[in-house]
Amino acid sequence: MVTRGFTGRRVGPETAARLPPGQHATQDFPVLSASPTPQIDLGDWKFTLKQGSRPIASWSWLEFNQLPRTVWTGDIHCVTAWSKFDTTWEGVSIDDLLAAAGVGELTPFVLAESYGGYSTNVPTADLVGGKAMVATMYGGRPLPAQHGGPSRLLVPHLYFWKSAKWCNGLKFTARDEAGFWELRGYHMRGDPWKEQRYSGDR
Amino acid sequence: MDWLPATVRAKRLRAPNSVSLLLENTIGEYQAGQHVDVRLVAEDGYEALRSYSIASAPGSAELELLIERLPDGEVSPFLADELQPGETLEIRGPIGGHFTWTRSDRRPIALIAGGSGIAPLMSMVRQRSAAPDPALPALLLYSARDWSHMAFAAELESLAAIDMSFSFVATTTREPARRPGDFDRRIDVEMLSAVLASRGDRRELACFICGATGFVETAATALVKLGVPAEAVKTERYGGV
Numbered sequence: 001m002v003t004r005g006f007t008g009r010r011v012g013p014e015t016a017a018r019l020p021p022g023q024h025a026t027q028d029f030p031v032l033s034a035s036p037t038p039q040i041d042l043g044d045w046k047f048t049l050k051q052g053s054r055p056i057a058s059w060s061w062l063e064f065n066q067l068p069r070t071v072w073t074g075d076i077h078c079v080t081a082w083s084k085f086d087t088t089w090e091g092v093s094i095d096d097l098l099a100a101a102g103v104g105e106l107t108p109f110v111l112a113e114s115y116g117g118y119s120t121n122v123p124t125a126d127l128v129g130g131k132a133m134v135a136t137m138y139g140g141r142p143l144p145a146q147h148g149g150p151s152r153l154l155v156p157h158l159y160f161w162k163s164a165k166w167c168n169g170l171k172f173t174a175r176d177e178a179g180f181w182e183l184r185g186y187h188m189r190g191d192p193w194k195e196q197r198y199s200g201d202r
Numbered sequence: 203m204d205w206l207p208a209t210v211r212a213k214r215l216r217a218p219n220s221v222s223l224l225l226e227n228t229i230g231e232y233q234a235g236q237h238v239d240v241r242l243v244a245e246d247g248y249e250a251l252r253s254y255s256i257a258s259a260p261g262s263a264e265l266e267l268l269i270e271r272l273p274d275g276e277v278s279p280f281l282a283d284e285l286q287p288g289e290t291l292e293i294r295g296p297i298g299g300h301f302t303w304t305r306s307d308r309r310p311i312a313l314i315a316g317g318s319g320i321a322p323l324m325s326m327v328r329q330r331s332a333a334p335d336p337a338l339p340a341l342l343l344y345s346a347r348d349w350s351h352m353a354f355a356a357e358l359e360s361l362a363a364i365d366m367s368f369s370f371v372a373t374t375t376r377e378p379a380r381r382p383g384d385f386d387r388r389i390d391v392e393m394l395s396a397v398l399a400s401r402g403d404r405r406e407l408a409c410f411i412c413g414a415t416g417f418v419e420t421a422a423t424a425l426v427k428l429g430v431p432a433e434a435v436k437t438e439r440y441g442g443v
Contacts, residue, residue, distance in 0.1 A: 001207055003242040003291050005284055008250050009276040022241075022251040024276065031415040031439055034300050036422035036432045081239075081251045116432065146419055184299030198203045198297065 018075055019083055020192035026082040029147065034180070037145050038115040038166050045150060047134065048169040049101050057101035058169075061150070067092045067100055070133050072156070077192040079159040089154050091135035094127040094170070106172040111179060112153045115166040120179035121188065122155055122162055124172070131157060134167060159190040159197070205241055205292040211264055212287050216353035217346075219271050220318060221282040222257065224264040229295045232260055234325040235302040235410065235438075238267070238295035242277060252277045255321040255412070255438070256296070257354075259328035265293075268353060270318040270440075301410065301438045305329070309408040309434075310401060311340040314389070314421045316413020317351070319440055320344060323412055324354055327361065327368070334365040341369045343397050345389050345417065348377035371397050389417065391424040404429040412438040 015025055048058040059067070070093040077083045098104060105124045113119050126132065135154040136143055143149035148165030155162045161181050182188055187196040194202060206228040214222040229238060237255045258266035271282040285291065303311065303326045311330070313323040323342065330340055346352040352372060362370040373385035373393065385393050398404060407430055411421045418439050426432050 001205075001243060001290070001292055002245055003285075004289055006242045006244050006250075006280055008242065008244045008248045010248065022249060024250065031419075033437060033439070035437055036426050036435050037419060038432070080253050146415065180300075185297060200203055 015085075018085060020077055021195045022197075023077055023081055023083040023192065026084055029084060029087075030078070030080070030082060031146050032078065032080060032161075033146075033165060034118070035116055040115055040145070040150060040166065042150060046168065047151065049097070049103070050169060050171040051106050052171070052173065056103060056106075059100075064092065064134075064151075065136070068096045070096065070130075072133065072154070074156055076156050076160050076163070079161055079186065079190070079197050083192075087156075088139055089133065089135040089156075090137035090140075091133040091151070091154065093130060093133045095130060097134065097170075098128070107174050109173045109176045111171045111173050111177050112162075112164040112167050113169045113171060114164045115168050118164055118166065118180050120153075120162050120164045121173075121177055121182055122153075122158065123176070123189065126155055126158060126162075126189075127170075131155065157191070159187075159192050161186065162190050203294045203297075205294050207290045208265070208293045209290045210285060210287050213285075216268060217270075217351045219351065220353050221269050221271070222353075223267045223269060223281060223285070224258075225267065225291075225293065227263070227265040229265065229293060232256060232296035233299075233302040233304055234260055234329045235322045236296035236298045237322070238265070238293045239297060240267070240277070240281075241292040241294075242280065243292070250277050253297070255325070257321040257324040257328075259325055259332060262328075268318055268321040268324075301412070301436050303329070303408070303410065305333075305335075305338075307408055308338065309406055310338065312398065312401065312407050312409045312425075312430075313340065313342045314394075314409065314411040314413075314425075315342065315344045316389070316417035316421075317346055317440070318353065319411075319413030319417070319438070320353055321412070322438060323410060326410065327358070331361045331365055331368060334367055336367045339367045339369075339401070341371065341397060341401060343371045343373065343389070343394070345373045345375065345413070348374050349380060389421055389424075391427055394421065394424045395428055398428060405431060405434075407434055409435045410438075411435065413440060415439050
């Protein structure tokens with residue numbers, strides 16, 4: 001339905017091609033989170049891989065930083081309709097993490113878990129094959145706490161709530177178990193190009 | 203979730219840079235704290251999408267959205283200045299199941315608003331004040347640059363005057379404090395400590411913070427430092443253009 005009098009601000013064809021439906025480009029990096037920023041001491045930080053409730057492997061901050069590093073530059077898309085282009089992240093790819101633990105794709109689904117109690121579900125296929133990492137650097141610097149530091153999941157091809165801030169573990173699950181926002185009306189997969197914002201969206 | 207047409211019934215100037223749209227409520231029931239997505243569509247099919255918190259109380263005749271006009275904005279200047287009563291836009295919702303308050307939550311409430319972050323908290327205040335409950339005290343600490351920029355200030359003052367279990371504390375960052383108990387600086391841990399002093403056990407509070415990122419970070423960190431459990435602090439941040 002046309003909104004009378006609305007013309008909008010057009011972007012060039014290059015920008016338009018990079019914007020998923022309903023998104024607009026922003027230069028800043030808005031912060032969205034549901035709770036206070038957790039205070040995490042790197043000496044206590046631990047990242048754990050689990051199959052169900054059973055721990056398979058874990059790393060201290062020093063151990064984690066010995067793992068092979070990956071750098072990724074590209075666009076990120078928040079469900080609140082902003083997209084940010086050309087962001088650069090560095091961390092450990094999920095492929096390298098699984099290789100270090102000596103395991104493969106244990107189950108078809110993962111629940112990413114975070115300090116502060118946040119969680120989000122991601123199909124395993126969306127995490128492997130170079131598609132995702134646990135990021136500890138943003139723009140060449142340590143990831144600031146309000147953006148999820150010291151470590152956040154980065155799954156840039158899905159809406160950004162899937163890129164769990166303060167991520168401290170991945171739990172392989174047999175079923176697709178809804179995480180924090182998914183239990184509160186948001187889509188189970190969250191593909192921005194299919195505009196999967198809320199449950200019930202295609 | 204379907205897009206639903208909603209007609210603008212009225213507009214109200216709430217602050218020099220903020221206008222409320224009073225919309226026909228086509229989304230039905232919602233909880234205090236939830237938001238809607240608004241979609242604007244140009245003649246050629248170009249779409250712009252934004253999220254706005256609902257400021258009206260659940261059950262009220264109209265859906266109130268507080269629009270802060272952002273100087274560089276694509277959508278907010280159109281909504282604030284050009285869209286007229288009688289015209290129609292599209293909304294969908296309600297959205298968000300976390301930053302919400304319902305009467306079934308029996309904890310004392312502390313609401314902390316920065317600027318247009320008052321919107322979802324206003325819905326909570328209005329819902330609670332529709333049937334004030336002395337067993338359920340509520341406090342609002344509201345920060346704005348000055349009184350003229352404090353949307354809903356008059357309504358909040360009159361609610362506080364008739365409801366002894368609701369306290370409204372203002373802090374103005376660019377104007378001297380006007381009333382006893384108010385402040386005139388940016389929010390900080392000492393201010394929160396002072397306003398919470400009379401609120402009983404901090405471990406029993408339900409806290410909601412809404413505002414710009416820096417404001418929310420400061421307030422949330424301070425509350426946790428003051429002994430409020432992190433899981434009792436819900437935050438929502440305003441951003442985007």
